[in-house]
Amino acid sequence: MLNLFPYRLYLVISEADCAGRDFVRVAEQAVLGGVDLVQLREKHATPDEFLRKAERLQTMLQTYHVPLIINDNLDVAVQAQAFGIHVGRSDCSPTHIRSVWKGCRSLGYSIEQLDQLETQDAQCSDCLGISPVFKTSTKTDTVTEWGLDGIRTIRHRTDKPLVAIGHINAANTGDVMRAGADCLAVVSAICQAPNPQQAAQEIRDQIDQAVR
Ligand code: TZP
Ligand code: MG
Numbered sequence: 001m002l003n004l005f006p007y008r009l010y011l012v013i014s015e016a017d018c019a020g021r022d023f024v025r026v027a028e029q030a031v032l033g034g035v036d037l038v039q040l041r042e043k044h045a046t047p048d049e050f051l052r053k054a055e056r057l058q059t060m061l062q063t064y065h066v067p068l069i070i071n072d073n074l075d076v077a078v079q080a081q082a083f084g085i086h087v088g089r090s091d092c093s094p095t096h097i098r099s100v101w102k103g104c105r106s107l108g109y110s111i112e113q114l115d116q117l118e119t120q121d122a123q124c125s126d127c128l129g130i131s132p133v134f135k136t137s138t139k140t141d142t143v144t145e146w147g148l149d150g151i152r153t154i155r156h157r158t159d160k161p162l163v164a165i166g167h168i169n170a171a172n173t174g175d176v177m178r179a180g181a182d183c184l185a186v187v188s189a190i191c192q193a194p195n196p197q198q199a200a201q202e203i204r205d206q207i208d209q210a211v212r
Pocket of ligand 1: 136165166168187
């Protein structure tokens with residue numbers, strides 16, 4: 001079967017996460033280090049600001065043929081001609097997005113509780129976020145810290161591509177991949193790093209070793 005989710009290292013970025021640096025430049029460095037999918041997650045921007053940021057990021061990413069995913073905002077995703085969207089349990093539902101955005105090429109859905117796996121929303125999604133794997137200060141309103149056992153549990157229950165997120169770094173990458181993740185999503189280990197390209201490269205090397 002055609003692999004519709006060939007991505008391994010997924011940068012999740014917002015301007016506020018980048019320690020005062022230009023977020024598009026940080027994302028570009030991350031791409032040069034091996035990031036192959038980028039999500040713009042702007043929790044405090046107005047819709048107009050969110051769209052402008054998405055367009056800037058999109059322009060850079062297109063030169064590298066790296067897809068852009070928009071967190072949560074369907075209007076921004078459509079207007080920025082993003083590759084896809086990622087939503088959580090309390091956001092616009094995947095079922096609704098499928099019915100209205102025919103051009104969506106990647107629909108991600110965060111799994112915070114096991115009972116979500118059985119839902120239509122999970123079933124119509126292209127990938128599932130395991131959210132969070134470990135406790136993280138980047139997102140504190142979380143429900144379950146899945147840990148490595150949680151990844152294994154979810155892996156046994158679904159064939160969907162699994163994206164692990166939450167305190168992922170080069171030191172735990174191997175364990176998270178071997179527990180059953182297909183792709184790792186990272187905020188601070190790349191965005192806050194003094195050298196985002198090198199930080200991405202280190203995680204990417206660990207991923208490549210784990211999947212060999
Ligand atoms: N969803 C679950 S954890 C998280 C999100 C957006 C934040 C992950 O950030 P970090 O800095 O990689 O732990
Ligand atoms: Mg959300």
